[in-house]
Amino acid sequence: MNVTRHVAEQLTRLTDPLDVLRAVTDQFGDRIAIASSLGPQTLVVIDMLAGLGRPVPVFFLDTGLLFPETYELRERIQARYDLQIRSVRPRESVRAQAATHGDALWDRDPDACCKLRKVEPLRGALSELDAWITGVRRDQSTSRGSTSLVEWDHAYGLVKVNPLADWNRARVFAYLAAQDVPYNPLLEQGYRSIGCAPCTHPVSADADPNDERAGRWAGTAKTECGMHYPDIVEVAGRAVAAG
Numbered sequence: 261m262n263v264t265r266h267v268a269e270q271l272t273r274l275t276d277p278l279d280v281l282r283a284v285t286d287q288f289g290d291r292i293a294i295a296s297s298l299g300p301q302t303l304v305v306i307d308m309l310a311g312l313g314r315p316v317p318v319f320f321l322d323t324g325l326l327f328p329e330t331y332e333l334r335e336r337i338q339a340r341y342d343l344q345i346r347s348v349r350p351r352e353s354v355r356a357q358a359a360t361h362g363d364a365l366w367d368r369d370p371d372a373c374c375k376l377r378k379v380e381p382l383r384g385a386l387s388e389l390d391a392w393i394t395g396v397r398r399d400q401s402t403s404r405g406s407t408s409l410v411e412w413d414h415a416y417g418l419v420k421v422n423p424l425a426d427w428n429r430a431r432v433f434a435y436l437a438a439q440d441v442p443y444n445p446l447l448e449q450g451y452r453s454i455g456c457a458p459c460t461h462p463v464s465a466d467a468d469p470n471d472e473r474a475g476r477w478a479g480t481a482k483t484e485c486g487m488h489y490p491d492i493v494e495v496a497g498r499a500v501a502a503g
């Protein structure tokens with residue numbers, strides 16, 4: 261058995277996010293990092309680790325297609341926590357991707373676009389680590405419903421730590437308010453979650469309040485970029501190709 265997989269199994273007894281963060285930072289030292297799109301969940305985790313005096317490197321998947329507000333938030337978070345957030349970028353710029361695959365690949369084949377601009381760069385960044393920390397919560401979507409606080413990530417072959425797996429959206433925002441942590445202002449302008457600008461839209465007031473992924477890839481069945489569930493996206497992509 262892989263040693264880090266064994267460690268993941270040992271850590272599954274923990275239930276408190278702070279205990280989880282203490283344990284994994286003890287265990288993995290400089291072989292653990294936070295993958296963040298600067299969504300509210302990972303802001304909580306960054307703040308918790310700062311409070312514990314255990315800053316962990318943060319990397320940020322910069323697709324080149326993010327909202328200006330997201331880049332501005334990165335600057336604010338870096339300044340607040342005295343962090344250097346590392347940008348992980350796709351192999352090709354947006355312009356080069358258009359030359360290779362045609363304009364606006366996200367409109368024609370969003371799974372292929374996410375693979376090029378998110379999943380492959382993520383895989384490269386994770387190949388240097390034994391564990392990664394995410395902000396995934398179980399109640400965000402059906403596909404995230406079986407997320408554990410600490411689990412073995414079969415897709416990428418390392419330990420995956422989801423300290424807020426048990427939390428809900430209200431608890432996340434209560435924490436951010438209590439600690440006065442800044443978050444993306446678009447979340448107060450009708451956006452439920454924030455991804456790339458071409459694929460993220462505000463939702464109407466009567467949208468299902470439990471659908472936190474509403475507004476992402478609107479008008480399609482896609483709900484995941486594939487970073488957390490590459491198998492789901494690849495299976496969906498094959499079904500589309502077969503159909």
Ligand code: SF4
Pocket residue numbers: 323325365366369370371373374375377378455456457458459485
């Ligand atoms: S979210 Fe949209 S623009 Fe961003 S990588 Fe995926 S398909 Fe491309």
